[in-house]
Amino acid sequence: MAIASPSPVPSAAAAAPAATPAAAPRTSAPRPQLTDAQFQKFATMVYDLSGMRFEANKSYFLASKLDNRVQALGLKGFDAYLTYLDSPSGRAEYGFLVDEITINETFFFRHEPQLQAFRDEILMPLVFARRAQRQLKFRIWSAASSTGDELYTIALMLKDLGLIGKDLQFELVGTDICHDALAKARAGVYRKYNIRNVPPALLQQYFVHDAGTSTGSVGTETWALKPEVKSLCRFQEGNLTDAARTGALGKFDIIFCRNVLIYFDEASKEKVVKNMVGNMVDDGFTLLGHSENIYGQRHLLKPDKTHSAAIAYTKAPPGTPKYNV
Numbered sequence: 001m002a003i004a005s006p007s008p009v010p011s012a013a014a015a016a017p018a019a020t021p022a023a024a025p026r027t028s029a030p031r032p033q034l035t036d037a038q039f040q041k042f043a044t045m046v047y048d049l050s051g052m053r054f055e056a057n058k059s060y061f062l063a064s065k066l067d068n069r070v071q072a073l074g075l076k077g078f079d080a081y082l083t084y085l086d087s088p089s090g091r092a093e094y095g096f097l098v099d100e101i102t103i104n105e106t107f108f109f110r111h112e113p114q115l116q117a118f119r120d121e122i123l124m125p126l127v128f129a130r131r132a133q134r135q136l137k138f139r140i141w142s143a144a145s146s147t148g149d150e151l152y153t154i155a156l157m158l159k160d161l162g163l164i165g166k167d168l169q170f171e172l173v174g175t176d177i178c179h180d181a182l183a184k185a186r187a188g189v190y191r192k193y194n195i196r197n198v199p200p201a202l203l204q205q206y207f208v209h210d211a212g213t214s215t216g217s218v219g220t221e222t223w224a225l226k227p228e229v230k231s232l233c234r235f236q237e238g239n240l241t242d243a244a245r246t247g248a249l250g251k252f253d254i255i256f257c258r259n260v261l262i263y264f265d266e267a268s269k270e271k272v273v274k275n276m277v278g279n280m281v282d283d284g285f286t287l288l289g290h291s292e293n294i295y296g297q298r299h300l301l302k303p304d305k306t307h308s309a310a311i312a313y314t315k316a317p318p319g320t321p322k323y324n325v
């Protein structure tokens, strides 16, 4: 499902009333709560939009996220929000809803043992193979790129290996369903939390540090990626459950799909993995996060046991039986 890009509306913070005078007693607002019927409606909507499955034990989480939208829109409550979403003018709201409920946790050089194994055992052999085949286009996809940390990490690794500007032409594509995250990815400006694992030499060479003291405010220290790295990466909206949109991205030599399948149920995983296999060249690899399992999709992707630290998968041979999970 394509989701309309959200247009700016006042944020929850902007819509909040002025701060209470210091002397006034503090009354904490009641925790927003969804009725069972409201939870079912929203959970189904989120599932249809993104493939993410929220079980009943996540009702409080969903309520607090949805409440941000209710407040931002100045609505009376969750029923009013449902009515708004159902109205013709509510269509653009789907993008805000998705932005609100996605979890964009990511950082540079996330899970380094996997990245080292990827570099030495997957990337470099594939680079040599492509040179031997005289196939000089090399495409890498970060399939749930969030704020871009993962794709830029790959770009930094390629730079560090001296592979950029040589014979192979690398195309690095990041897609995500969350517009906020994509905007941050395109901006390429990060806080300390995100860059904490970047090796110092790479940090020094490819980022511009702003100590944040020029404005006098505390906690505004940033690291901005230099254009020579940013220009290697392209980010666009993409819903992994949408076969037509993912298909249009074309084939990739390597796909990173880390830390997103954990939010999907079996039916969504089946759809997403099937789509991704359609995006892999025949000798390509897909890398998953270390806590993700796709036992139910082994008929589509086969674990690459030779390079187990890379958590890599190749296309399953045709006729591989589907396991019941």
Ligand SMILES: C[S@@+](CC[C@H](N)C(=O)[O-])C[C@H]1O[C@@H](n2cnc3c(N)ncnc32)[C@H](O)[C@@H]1O
Residues within 6 Å of the ligand: 049, 050, 051, 052, 102, 103, 104, 105, 106, 107, 110, 143, 144, 145, 146, 147, 150, 175, 176, 177, 178, 181, 238, 239, 240, 241, 257, 258, 259, 260, 263, 289
């Ligand atoms: C936890 S982040 C993972 C980021 C990065 N891959 C990493 O491992 O560091 C998960 C991302 O998946 C995105 N996402 C969730 N459902 C999606 C879908 N159906 N299609 C595309 N992206 C999705 C979220 O917006 C979020 O940015």
